Amino acid sequence: MRQTEETRERIWQGRCRRLLVPRVSRIVMTLVAVSALPSARAADLGGRVVDAAGNGVREAVVFVQTPPPNLMPPAHPLPAVMDQIHKTFVPHVLPIVVGTEVSFPNHDQIHHHVYSFSDAKTFEIPLYKGETAAPVRFDRLGAVKVGCNIHDFMSAVILVVPTPYFAMTDESGAFTMRDLPSGTYGVVVWQENSKTPLDDTLQTVEVGASAPRLTFTLDVAAPRARPAARGPGSYE
Amino acid sequence: MRARWWRRRRLRSKIFLPFSVLILTILLATVWVVGTAGGAWVERSIKGQFEVTGNAFRALMAERDERLRGETTLLAGDFALKRAIATYDPDTLASVALNYRERIGGDLLWITDRSGSLLADSRERTAVGTAVSGGAPLAVAIATVAPAAAVAEVDGGLMQLVAVPVLAPDPIGFLVAGEAIDDATAAQLHDTTGTTVSFVTRSRIFASSWPPAVRTDAAQADPPVTREQLARAAAVAVEQTTFLVRQGRTRLLSILIPIDAALPEPLYALVQDSYERALGPLVDLPKRAAGLGLAALVGALVVGAILAASIAAPLQALVAGMRRVLAGDFVQRLDIRCEDEIGYLARSFNDMVAGLEERERIKETFGRFVSHDVAAAVLGGHMPLGGEWREVTILFQDVRGFTALAERTAPPVLVGIVNRLFTEMVAAVEAQGGVIRQFTGDGVMALFGAPVQHSDDPARAVRAALDMVARLPALNARLAAERLSPLRIGIGIHTGDVVAGRFGPDRRSEYGVVGDAPNLANRIEELNKKLHTTILVSGVTAARLGSEFHLGRRVVLPVKGKDKPVEVVEVLGCESATCQVGYARDSALRP
Numbered sequence: 116m117r118q119t120e121e122t123r124e125r126i127w128q129g130r131c132r133r134l135l136v137p138r139v140s141r142i143v144m145t146l147v148a149v150s151a152l153p154s155a156r157a158a159d160l161g162g163r164v165v166d167a168a169g170n171g172v173r174e175a176v177v178f179v180q181t182p183p184p185n186l187m188p189p190a191h192p193l194p195a196v197m198d199q200i201h202k203t204f205v206p207h208v209l210p211i212v213v214g215t216e217v218s219f220p221n222h223d224q225i226h227h228h229v230y231s232f233s234d235a236k237t238f239e240i241p242l243y244k245g246e247t248a249a250p251v252r253f254d255r256l257g258a259v260k261v262g263c264n265i266h267d268f269m270s271a272v273i274l275v276v277p278t279p280y281f282a283m284t285d286e287s288g289a290f291t292m293r294d295l296p297s298g299t300y301g302v303v304v305w306q307e308n309s310k311t312p313l314d315d316t317l318q319t320v321e322v323g324a325s326a327p328r329l330t331f332t333l334d335v336a337a338p339r340a341r342p343a344a345r346g347p348g349s350y351e
Numbered sequence: 352m353r354a355r356w357w358r359r360r361r362l363r364s365k366i367f368l369p370f371s372v373l374i375l376t377i378l379l380a381t382v383w384v385v386g387t388a389g390g391a392w393v394e395r396s397i398k399g400q401f402e403v404t405g406n407a408f409r410a411l412m413a414e415r416d417e418r419l420r421g422e423t424t425l426l427a428g429d430f431a432l433k434r435a436i437a438t439y440d441p442d443t444l445a446s447v448a449l450n451y452r453e454r455i456g457g458d459l460l461w462i463t464d465r466s467g468s469l470l471a472d473s474r475e476r477t478a479v480g481t482a483v484s485g486g487a488p489l490a491v492a493i494a495t496v497a498p499a500a501a502v503a504e505v506d507g508g509l510m511q512l513v514a515v516p517v518l519a520p521d522p523i524g525f526l527v528a529g530e531a532i533d534d535a536t537a538a539q540l541h542d543t544t545g546t547t548v549s550f551v552t553r554s555r556i557f558a559s560s561w562p563p564a565v566r567t568d569a570a571q572a573d574p575p576v577t578r579e580q581l582a583r584a585a586a587v588a589v590e591q592t593t594f595l596v597r598q599g600r601t602r603l604l605s606i607l608i609p610i611d612a613a614l615p616e617p618l619y620a621l622v623q624d625s626y627e628r629a630l631g632p633l634v635d636l637p638k639r640a641a642g643l644g645l646a647a648l649v650g651a652l653v654v655g656a657i658l659a660a661s662i663a664a665p666l667q668a669l670v671a672g673m674r675r676v677l678a679g680d681f682v683q684r685l686d687i688r689c690e691d692e693i694g695y696l697a698r699s700f701n702d703m704v705a706g707l708e709e710r711e712r713i714k715e716t717f718g719r720f721v722s723h724d725v726a727a728a729v730l731g732g733h734m735p736l737g738g739e740w741r742e743v744t745i746l747f748q749d750v751r752g753f754t755a756l757a758e759r760t761a762p763p764v765l766v767g768i769v770n771r772l773f774t775e776m777v778a779a780v781e782a783q784g785g786v787i788r789q790f791t792g793d794g795v796m797a798l799f800g801a802p803v804q805h806s807d808d809p810a811r812a813v814r815a816a817l818d819m820v821a822r823l824p825a826l827n828a829r830l831a832a833e834r835l836s837p838l839r840i841g842i843g844i845h846t847g848d849v850v851a852g853r854f855g856p857d858r859r860s861e862y863g864v865v866g867d868a869p870n871l872a873n874r875i876e877e878l879n880k881k882l883h884t885t886i887l888v889s890g891v892t893a894a895r896l897g898s899e900f901h902l903g904r905r906v907v908l909p910v911k912g913k914d915k916p917v918e919v920v921e922v923l924g925c926e927s928a929t930c931q932v933g934y935a936r937d938s939a940l941r942p
Contacts, residue, residue: 228430232436232437232523237437239434260519261520262518262519262520267518267520339496
């Protein structure tokens with residue numbers, strides 16, 4: 116019984132990772148692409164992020180740091196969602212374009228107290244349940260470390276980037292940034308445990324009818340041990 | 352040499368010396384054994400105490416570490432603190448640091464940003480913005496994003512520090528809480544364990560339970576902790592061996608216990624305890640042993656003196672007694688009433704003196720020539736020596752022609768001849784139980800029947816006379832070999848009543864007989880000359896003889912000094928072939 120429930124939960128989590136995240140980013144990207152219609156031609160920018168040993172790095176965000184001059188960021192980006200399910204922020208890493216409003220629905224049966232003291236955004240949503248909390252608008256670039264005051268083990272990162280052109284690597288470290296209008300892009304990669312400074316990852320790429328494949332190499336530290344989740348609904 | 356020296360010692364010394372040597376040896380051995388065992392015991396006990404101190408110290412450090420860590424971690428999780436840190440407002444954070452330090456009760460609370468730059472100091476000593484991340488444990492905590500602890504130096508003092516990250520949920524800063532390792536800590540350990548504790552490096556004394564005056568006063572001649580000692584101690588500290596430190600008269604057994612610390616030099620807990628205090632009563636042992644030894648020696652001297660006196664006094668009495676015996680005092684007796692060997696010796700001495708006295712008395716009474724039988728009879732008390740009437744047979748022997756012999760013989764030769772004759776005569780008398788009464792120059796007077804009486808005293812006298820005659824030829828043969836003239840003897844015997852007893856003044860009294868019979872016997876002997884006979888007996892004597900003797904004719908002759916003539920009989924021999932006399936060639940009595 117318990118195992119069935121566990122399996123179901125795992126499938127649900129898996130679906131969240133596989134479906135929800137790409138779906139959200141894809142929606143965003145589509146919207147961005149639509150807003151950038153003046154440039155008719157577009158190409159996908161793909162590549163891979165690896166560590167020093169050549170292994171793929173997952174959950175790395177590849178994003179455009181310097182877009183072509185004619186490309187304007189969206190005035191009203193679509194809202195994004197950081198869910199709280201089973202005392203876990205979903206997704207763990209949420210890249211958004213600057214100005215995006217992120218809502219923090221709580222789908223657990225218990226309260227959460229979402230906060231961040233990061234320079235890019237300091238905010239706090241005191242103890243709440245459900246979807247009552249007002250969305251938070253992120254209007255400064257940078258990584259916003261999000262935590263829960265009453266659950267030390269819960270953590271997430273909202274990466275606020277300047278353009279809607281970003282992509283997250285999969286398990287193998289591969290990424291694809293879709294429908295980039297032609298132009299010259301400065302592309303960087305961010306990873307939570309990367310020790311390589313962001314500016315050092317900058318690669319300038321010319322996007323025309325097609326785009327070259329990019330490879331980023333990061334010096335990745337072992338992920339920091341975090342307090343283990345405890346209590347009902349914990350699977351760690 | 353040594354043997355002679357020993358021989359010359361007095362008895363008291365001979366008793367006292369071995370006693371003293373024995374006592375001293377035992378004492379020294381005891382002191383040595385107790386000292387050795389005691390020293391080892393004390394060292395073991397102090398080492399044990401040191402271990403206790405070491406354990407207590409480690410336990411104290413662990414407990415403080417745990418408490419600091421727990422409380423600081425709790426504090427770091429406080430959301431209000433996170434909020435306060437997020438403000439990065441120095442004044443707010445300074446008050447927060449002060450307030451939170453009071454919450455956890457430590458000596459120090461630092462709040463730093465995530466890079467280790469100081470945001471607030473509860474003591475408001477270190478300036479905001481100072482990078483305090485250089486030292487442990489903050490550097491470790493920054494690197495590992497986990498709590499870290501270390502002993503470090505803060506503002507010249509030792510601090511037990513704990514650094515804990517403030518996670519939101521990534522580190523937004525660090526809390527560094529500290530508890531001082533100071534004199535109070537050392538004093539606490541001292542109170543718990545009873546040993547002195549100092550926290551030292553080779554060049555510094557951070558804290559100590561020694562009074563500051565002892566510890567730091569430069570005028571102090573022997574501070575318990577000196578640089579040299581620390582240097583020496585540091586060299587052996589790895590082995591955790593104990594070493595002695597002299598402080599004036601006190602010896603401090605010390606040990607260095609290494610403490611993990613983020614300091615340029617190794618940090619130690621120097622644990623010390625007074626060797627003398629731990630030795631306790633053992634310290635006075637040599638003195639006490641010396642006192643005991645002195646008492647024992649005095650005791651040995653007294654006991655030796657008493658023993659020696661108890662032995663020597665009777666011995667000295669014995670010696671004195673022997674000297675008196677030497678001087679001729681046989682009357683004395685020793686009054687020593689012991690049942691031991693000395694008593695036995697004294698009794699033997701008394702017996703000896705008694706024997707000597709009796710012998711002397713007999714000698715005085717009978718002269719030298721008393722046969723063993725007679726002496727035995729006298730000593731046996733069978734013979735009264737007081738005066739009494741008694742019938743005795745008296746024998747007179749004389750050398751015929753002695754005056755002429757004396758004239759033509761040199762005196763020494765004459766004495767030799769006479770003495771040889773007397774030897775034979777005395778032997779003949781004693782063989783028959785007679786007693787030599789006196790020597791008459793060339794003859795002897797012998798008594799038979801006194802002091803010892805026999806049933807056949809007249810016969811004994813005649814047998815003695817025959818024996819005398821029988822011994823003569825052998826003596827004459829020897830004289831002839833020396834070209835000396837042969838001796839001829841005459842013997843007169845008479846039996847009669849006499850008064851027998853001791854005569855003469857005390858010391859010179861002799862046993863003797865008084866009466867007419869000796870005179871008559873003498874006269875009868877003199878008749879031999881006239882009658883040319885050898886042995887003449889009176890008629891009284893002849894009447895008492897048995898048939899064993901061959902008697903000659905009886906004649907009645909007038910005797911000088913006697914009114915009535917006396918009947919005499921010549922003895923010619925006896926039944927035994929060995930005692931034949933026969934008639935002399937010129938005997939007047941020859942038939």
